[in-house]
Amino acid sequence: MEMASLMQVLASGLLMGLLYALIAVGLSLIFGLMNVVNFAHGEFLMIAMYGMFGLWLVTALDPVLLAPIVTALMFVFGAVVYMGVVRFAMRARSNIMMAQIFSTFGLAIFMQGVAQYFFSPDYRSIPDSWLGGKTVDFGGVFLPIPQLVGGAVSIAAFVVLYFLMSRTDFGKSLEATREDQGAVALVGINRNRVFALGWGLGAALVGLAGAVLSTFYYIYPHVGVPFALISFVVVALGGFGSIFGALAAGMIVGVVEAVTTTLVPASMKLISVYALYLAVVFIRPKGLFGRL
């Protein structure tokens, strides 16, 4: 392969990987906080994309302006899902893991149905935005602007998330609740409130990713499914609960996927991502950076 085309492949893979990381980090955050895997995570992405599409239809504003609104709405949505569904799954006295897997999985199907009810199973797209249709030339490497912006948004989100988790009271209460759910009650932290905010934050992150993705990707009721699978791989590869792990694993997955695409038919591109995942967890059962 020529140098320029190799660079092209690596750069596109890296940009997609940054977006994978942003999609997956909310899943990792929630898992780290309360040991719950959200099987509706892909549908959170899907609903954010439809949210963007719906707002765009109604307001005719540019997706760039709507992205913060979608993110904020997804924060509320995540908190509502915790209060309305997950909180009850956590109360199960037996089969807690089953209760949370299948309640969130039921939610996933429910959300697909709702999306189909309101928007039909058709493929939708947002044909033009301020970002759309342009590419930037980096010495022979051409990168589309939406993907470039997506990568930049992802990096910015990770920086904000890092400071949020390490420097603010909110982040500290999340960390404390993660470490000892019983003890935090003694210092006056309301566990349910922290969990609801954690779900809100996780959903806002995947919502932001969905807002970006909707500017260059088709929107349909099952769009979350392949991304959910990639998110599971990213999170488990990086280590459940590790924010840095999600970032690193997202980029690895993006690059591996892009390189594979040049070697095998497109329908097989994920096989190397899956194989990589298995290789890593068999050698390190907790993922690359997992503590849990």
Added chain:
Amino acid sequence: MSDATVETKAMRRRSSASKRQRHLVALAGVAAIGAVSPFVVTDVYLQNVLILTLMYGALAQSWNILGGYCGQISLGHALYFGVGAYAATYLFTAFGITPWIGLVVGGVLSAALALVLGYFCFSLKGHYFAIATIVIAEIGLLIVHNAEFLGAAMGIQWPLGPDSWATLQFTRSKVPFIYLALVLFVITWVVCYLIEGSRWGFWWRAIKDDPEAAQSLGVEIFQSKMAAAAVSAFFTAVAGSFYAAYVSYIDPESVMSFRFSLLFALPAVLGGIGTLWGPALGALVLIPITEITRSYLGGSGSGIDLIIYGGLIMFVALAKPEGLMSLFSGSSRRKPQ
């Protein structure tokens, strides 16, 4: 040990023996109802629902062996279902080998595959294990998707032939498939029944409840999980072969997608995992609802069928996490203080 404790132990043993007898009577009842059902249910659509209910009952029971009794939550059983479906289909269409042999080949292949995969996966805990099973099943799906000799994405159509028990082709009536599905269900149930009373059954439950304590008491954890995986995979594959013969056309998405892995686990979870009747009860509730909402509401593409189906799963998981069977066992399931 006082006389009183000896007495209660003997009583408990007696009551557990009579409980096992009651289970057999219940099975005989179910088998009898199943046997006469074709005479009562003559509508072809309802016969299809009945066949699928029995098949998913058998599949959920097979899943229950690993997921319920042994506590290893597999979300990748579609892989074994696909191996069974493709083994029977390929051997029949390419070499004319009867599906009766195909289903044994598929079952043995699946069991062997489960042993190989289990060797690697059983060191993974909790969610890591569950996600590894999803990923492995997806790899299987991708491989079949690109395997030309298995028809790749197009799938394989069974050749049309005369109705025959040798080729499991019955184009004129669904009744033979009702009996086949009933036999499949009864066999998987009896296997679970035998396992429940055997040393393996006690070992698996011990592993599920507390792996460390089980190990300290001398339970061979790894071998136990491997055995559960192999038995579970074998019967899942047999059901896969049956399904292929029944629908006589398979493609990768229609037998190996992630949806199926969940469909095998759901009835067991709904009815009550690690119980003899939970998977059957779950299938009896879930499959007719799924099929009927899909055919009456799904055709329009409005998504209402998905809303009802997803809402139902969510409701049961939240309202009855221990499964519907707990409605029947009442106070006897309560843990002694």
